[in-house]
Amino acid sequence: MSAYPHRHLLGIEPLEPAHIQAILDTADGLREVLDRPIKKVPTLRGKTVVNLFYEPSTRTRSSFEVAQKVLSADSLSIAAAASSVQKGETLLDTVKNLEAMNPDMVVIRHASSGAPHFLARHCRSAIVNAGDGAHEHPTQALLDALTLRQKKGRLKGLRVAIVGDILHSRVARSNVWLLSKMGAEVVLCAPPTLMPPGIEALAPVTYRIEEALEGADAIMMLRIQTERMTGAYFPSTREFHVRFGLTEERVRRARRDVLILHPGPMNRGVEIASEVADGPASVILDQVTNGVLVRMAVLYLLLGGGEAA
Amino acid sequence: MSPRLLLKGGRVVDPSQGLDGERDVLLADGVVAEVGARLAPRGAQVLDVSGLVVCPGFIDLHTHLREPGREDKETVATGTRAAAAGGFTAVCAMPNTDPVNDSSATTRALLERARSDAVVRVYPIGAITKGSKGEELAEYGDLRESGCVALSDDGRPVASARVMRRALEYARAFDLTVVDHCEEPTLSERASMNEGPVSTVLGLRGAPGAAEAIVVERNVLLAGLTGGKVHIAHLSTASSVDAVRRGKARGVRVTAEATPHHLLLTDQAVKESGYDTATKMNPPLRCDEDRRAVVEGLRDGTIDCIATDHAPHTVDDKRVEYDQAAFGVVGLETAVALCLDRLVSAGVLDLARLVALLSHRPARVFGLPGGSLATGMPADVTVLDLRRRREVDPARFHSKGRNTPFAGWILEGGPALTIVGGRVVWKDLPGPRR
Numbered sequence: 244m245s246a247y248p249h250r251h252l253l254g255i256e257p258l259e260p261a262h263i264q265a266i267l268d269t270a271d272g273l274r275e276v277l278d279r280p281i282k283k284v285p286t287l288r289g290k291t292v293v294n295l296f297y298e299p300s301t302r303t304r305s306s307f308e309v310a311q312k313v314l315s316a317d318s319l320s321i322a323a324a325a326s327s328v329q330k331g332e333t334l335l336d337t338v339k340n341l342e343a344m345n346p347d348m349v350v351i352r353h354a355s356s357g358a359p360h361f362l363a364r365h366c367r368s369a370i371v372n373a374g375d376g377a378h379e380h381p382t383q384a385l386l387d388a389l390t391l392r393q394k395k396g397r398l399k400g401l402r403v404a405i406v407g408d409i410l411h412s413r414v415a416r417s418n419v420w421l422l423s424k425m426g427a428e429v430v431l432c433a434p435p436t437l438m439p440p441g442i443e444a445l446a447p448v449t450y451r452i453e454e455a456l457e458g459a460d461a462i463m464m465l466r467i468q469t470e471r472m473t474g475a476y477f478p479s480t481r482e483f484h485v486r487f488g489l490t491e492e493r494v495r496r497a498r499r500d501v502l503i504l505h506p507g508p509m510n511r512g513v514e515i516a517s518e519v520a521d522g523p524a525s526v527i528l529d530q531v532t533n534g535v536l537v538r539m540a541v542l543y544l545l546l547g548g549g550e551a552a
Numbered sequence: 553m554s555p556r557l558l559l560k561g562g563r564v565v566d567p568s569q570g571l572d573g574e575r576d577v578l579l580a581d582g583v584v585a586e587v588g589a590r591l592a593p594r595g596a597q598v599l600d601v602s603g604l605v606v607c608p609g610f611i612d613l614h615t616h617l618r619e620p621g622r623e624d625k626e627t628v629a630t631g632t633r634a635a636a637a638g639g640f641t642a643v644c645a646m647p648n649t650d651p652v653n654d655s656s657a658t659t660r661a662l663l664e665r666a667r668s669d670a671v672v673r674v675y676p677i678g679a680i681t682k683g684s685k686g687e688e689l690a691e692y693g694d695l696r697e698s699g700c701v702a703l704s705d706d707g708r709p710v711a712s713a714r715v716m717r718r719a720l721e722y723a724r725a726f727d728l729t730v731v732d733h734c735e736e737p738t739l740s741e742r743a744s745m746n747e748g749p750v751s752t753v754l755g756l757r758g759a760p761g762a763a764e765a766i767v768v769e770r771n772v773l774l775a776g777l778t779g780g781k782v783h784i785a786h787l788s789t790a791s792s793v794d795a796v797r798r799g800k801a802r803g804v805r806v807t808a809e810a811t812p813h814h815l816l817l818t819d820q821a822v823k824e825s826g827y828d829t830a831t832k833m834n835p836p837l838r839c840d841e842d843r844r845a846v847v848e849g850l851r852d853g854t855i856d857c858i859a860t861d862h863a864p865h866t867v868d869d870k871r872v873e874y875d876q877a878a879f880g881v882v883g884l885e886t887a888v889a890l891c892l893d894r895l896v897s898a899g900v901l902d903l904a905r906l907v908a909l910l911s912h913r914p915a916r917v918f919g920l921p922g923g924s925l926a927t928g929m930p931a932d933v934t935v936l937d938l939r940r941r942r943e944v945d946p947a948r949f950h951s952k953g954r955n956t957p958f959a960g961w962i963l964e965g966g967p968a969l970t971i972v973g974g975r976v977v978w979k980d981l982p983g984p985r986r
Binding site for chain 2 (some may be wrong): 334358359379442
């Protein structure tokens with residue numbers, strides 16, 4: 244059996260720990276490629292990848308594009324605003340049109356949960372979920388895991404606090420699946436209005452950030468989206484910062500060597516204080532490099548799988 | 553005048569008369585002429601139904617025929633053929649058409665269309681409020697006189713308690729039941745499924761069961777206050793069952809229906825199907841605890857009948873992102889077979905109970921003729937074949953809608969013969985007799 248037996252990457256939930264391990268190991272193995280003077284290998288020459296982005300994204304999209312360039316895949320990025328979507332074309336029609344170009348892979352970011360599953364049902368290409376609604380963002384969880392493993396040498400037994408808007412966060416869901424599958428200890432913290440129902444079945448929950456941070460090896464902060472700030476989920480950004488924000492003082496409850504992760508973009512002064520975001524514990528920029536690596540690994544395993552790199 | 557038809561050698565199950573045994577049934581002049589052992593009338597056409605079960609015609613209190621206005625989704629012709637093929641001899645047509653059926657003119661036009669195109673009886677349901685906007689009451693006197701059998705703003709829940717109170721009061725003058733799709737919209741805004749652990753995992757916006765139960769409680773209280781008759785459409789949560797049960801216990805005139813999909817499926821189906829929009833309807837599929845409570849409500853009599861909420865949609869309305877897809881599933885052609893296989897064969901309900909839930913009891917809820925094989929009742933008969941095995945194949949539906957979560961299910965038992973007013977409108981008899 245191959246290291247990654249799936250045709251798509253729709254989420255972390257359906258993966259076995261061994262599959263996650265395979266992606267992370269592959270990413271680590273590719274690290275040296277980025278240190279070469281000429282950062283390009285011919286691995287995916289002749290393969291076509293379409294990046295279909297229905298939501299604005301700078302980080303994820305450019306990360307996929309860099310990964311594709313390094314591996315020599317031919318890629319095409321379509322942003323919803325610049326495509327026929329604005330003319331009212333359905334997702335199905337867009338997909339059928341893309342498919343006429345016969346791409347080997349479609350990377351999709353979409354505001355509707357399950358959009359990648361829809362594509363997987365209606366087209367022949369390999370599908371990679373680059374974030375769907377509040378469902379999953381698997382490559383983000385993988386890059387977070389790669390970062391933790393790089394800095395801590397392991398995932399098993401790490402205590403990780405995930406703090407912020409859990410309700411609307413696909414990053415939180417993917418991370419909860421990944422970290423618990425890999426044997427880390429996860430604790431979730433948000434005001435009750437931003438905690439999805441039944442999440443306790445997946446990870447313990449607390450409404451007190453001090454408790455969540457106690458002894459943490461890593462803190463993952465989630466972005467509070469601007470539109471939620473006025474959505475009656477909490478009274479004010481001021482109170483949110485005072486009660487649930489990550490401040491220097493609160494970071495001291497965690498282990499001395501704690502790592503601070505944020506999927507970006509950050510709201511400084513809301514979920515995270517600038518001193519923390521820019522402080523020594525922050526690995527936010529390492530996440531960006533590791534993002535390229537896990538996306539290279541996913542491209543490689545789904546498109547080049549089995550052959551030598 | 554329709555010919556005399558003798559159904560010979562079948563097992564007659566007619567809960568309205570407490571009858572379950574081998575009898576012949578003679579239909580003549582559009583009514584049940586006689587039910588008895590070994591009848592031998594002169595000049596009657598004889599249909600051998602030995603080995604089959606003869607029941608009063610099944611009545612669906614909750615059907616969306618989509619005509620007028622959305623003939624691309626369904627028409628009176630296709631919807632009533634689907635009903636006949638599914639064993640229903642009468643359907644109650646919900647008024648959320650375009651235009652909304654809130655006037656005698658629209659009601660008459662629908663009945664006119666039914667006279668020319670329908671193969672089963674069509675009973676119109678009128679709107680509670682003008683345009684189903686939830687503001688001003690529709691003209692109930694006119695609606696009743698032109699043929700409406702009940703009132704509903706289905707799909708557009710009556711948000712205002714004051715309007716619902718006035719509707720229940722005013723409807724008393726015309727002895728009309730008010731049917732409500734119970735949903736507190738501020739709790740279900742933009743929801744695509746049930747709120748709970750499954751919606752959390754799928755990242756879909758959910759509507760909590762409380763969004764329904766709050767309005768069920770309100771309606772039971774208002775029916776108690778006004779003395780009006782309220783019927784709870786497609787009840788789907790444990791708390792809703794509980795509210796109806798308590799209401800009935802204190803004598804409130806409340807009735808309720810449940811759909812096969814809420815009786816048989818849970819929100820896990822959304823996950824297991826990989827976001828298949830055939831699992832999207834409103835109210836949504838709930839958790840198993842709710843599902844079991846609805847089944848229990850059906851068993852203990854809290855829920856009065858099974859209704860389909862047959863809601864056909866075009867492929868285009870369903871083959872989109874889950875949160876963009878239209879709500880609703882078709883049900884007319886699967887309901888009876890599903891209930892026979894998954895409720896009767898599974899031992900949840902006995903056959904007589906199921907027949908009552910599909911015939912006599914829905915007739916009683918709206919005060920419709922039929923639902924019984926007593927002498928002089930309309931000659932509407934559903935004949936069941938309990939042994940037939942069929943796979944649910946949407947490609948073979950008579951309905952224009954293909955949106956069913958039951959595709960591929962293999963079901964034992966189903967309708968074999970549907971007779972309306974003494975005429976056979978659907979026949980699917982076992983092999984040798986064909």
